[in-house]
Amino acid sequence: MGPPAPQQNFFDLHGEEHRFTRRRMAPSFSPRRVSTLRPRIEATTAALVGALRTLGPGEAVDLRRALSLPLTMTVTCDLFGGPAGLRPRIGQAMDTQ
Numbered sequence: 001m002g003p004p005a006p007q008q009n010f011f012d013l014h015g016e017e018h019r020f021t022r023r024r025m026a027p028s029f030s031p032r033r034v035s036t037l038r039p040r041i042e043a044t045t046a047a048l049v050g051a052l053r054t055l056g057p058g059e060a061v062d063l064r065r066a067l068s069l070p071l072t073m074t075v076t077c078d079l080f081g082g083p084a085g086l087r088p089r090i091g092q093a094m095d096t097q
Contacts, residue, residue, distance in 0.1 A: 028079050037078055044074045069095055 013021055027033065048067050055061055073091040076082065082090055 033079075037075065040078055041071075041075055044071055 048070055052061060052066060069091060073087060073094055076094070077087050077090060
């Protein structure tokens with residue numbers, strides 16, 4: 001397997017291209033928009049942590065897969081309107097980066 005192909009994303013943009021993209025994304029991160037997501041983020045976090053409570057004593061868990069990835073994917077999809085049917089595929093794509 002060869003090295004991963006470089007991918008351009010927001011963090012690789014510079015100058016006017018960065019400013020243009022940032023202006024398009026900024027409304028998604030307004031204080032009002034973010035605060036409306038808080039109950040969903042808290043509920044998702046509680047459900048994911050609750051699932052960890054089902055583990056037996058000493059049972060190992062991959063926190064990245066059990067907590068971090070699904071929480072990040074859910075918040076990102078909620079923020080940008082990712083449809084529920086595509087969320088598993090979006091999560092897989094996020095995990096390969």
